[in-house]
Amino acid sequence: MNKAELITKIAGEAEVSKAMAEKLLNATLAGIREGLTGDGNLTLVGFGTFSVVKRAARKGRNPQTGKTIKIPAKKVVKFKPGKNLKDAVN
Secondary structure, three states, X not given: OOHHHHHHHHHHHHOOOHHHHHHHHHHHHHHHHHHHHHOOXXXXXXXXXXXXXXXXXXXXXXXXXXXXXXXXOEEEEEEEEOHHHHHHHO
């Protein structure tokens, strides 16, 4: 499913226009982004938890040359699905 298909699904379920569904989805995604940049955690009960973790610097290899390169440290977003989501998928 892509974003356009999700907007169509939201519009059908909520009985709103596609334009309104797109605004709602964009607002939701902005809220998630804001929550992660704030304290780094966002929990949606029954769905899952988004968190920001620090990934340490490490060494890697350039696959073309085989040369060792340094991969810098950075922050990444992790997602841990909640029980309801796990059960729905399985």
